[in-house]
Amino acid sequence: MTITSLSTNQDLDAKRLREAFGVFPSGVVAVASEVDGQLIGLAASSFTSVSLEPALVSFSVANTSKTWPTLRQAAHLGVTILADHHGEVCRRLAGPVEHRFDDLDVTRTGDGAVTLDDGLAMFDCSVYREVEAGDHTIVILQLHAVGAGIQGADAGRPLVFHRSGFGRLADSA
Template sequence: MTTGQQPTYWIEMIEIDSVPRDEAHLRQAYACFPSGVTAVCALIDGEPVGMAASSFTSVSLDPPLVSVCVRNVSATWRRLRGSSRLGVSVLAEDHDMACRTLSLKDGDRFAGIAWESGPDGVVLVNGSAAWLVCSVREEVPAGDHVIVVMSVHGLQTDFGAAPLVFHGSRFRRLAEF
């Protein structure tokens, strides 16, 4: 290897390239991992504010914690972060259009989405696979994102509703076998 050349790693017969400078290639690698999709929402000044997030994960059972990763430049997160409570809805497989709407940069993100508000201003999407009432516990800087760790204060599940799955930059459905 010459000076300045990026290393290539060999693990048995799999050649591992160095991390590319091209974000598109890195996105492709990340897209190989399927994830569920959530809506993180609250009422702010009497209006629903929310965003879709596919980087949601459980963190701890004791205490009950979950996390979501949010881009540092998210104007929606700047509005949501100060809410005393946030509604987190685990979107169901028929919520693909709701996810797209909640991801809009402009316009009414709740157009055509059935939702309910609850105590402390949480907003929950009807027909979801699960609903959690959370509060922000901590924000951890992580590159171009922030990892938001949230305490879970309440929850409800609908095991009859299959979750929306995001994989390979597309929405997919779970299949039983």
């Protein structure tokens, strides 16, 4: 066994942290709503499932987000799990606000949740709790409805975010 000392706090600068966090692969979701007739949303790789009863998921949003204060005003939010062909869509959803929904087919609910039509799974949610966590806020969302694409062998594959780039799952043997 090799024993190396993990260095202390002085190494926790943002660049090193980003690199280390980026080693961990994640999926990506679109969080979106309609507020005052405008589509609003962002891409988030911090999504995770939380609880089955009640049904909860979460994502973390940067406290600097200009979108979140408006996005959270909708009674319901939509969450869409992005597929591996959504790399460009994901970049757009993180880019200039006025173009985030260009060329996207979306479905809106009467409560304001917005989901992408060709996602792998879609959730209709409302904000359950917001937890301050450093420079981010952990947003816990309660699910009201779930829709999923094709299951099994023909199911689409998720967009994978890893080391600041997009990848896809390899075929299983």
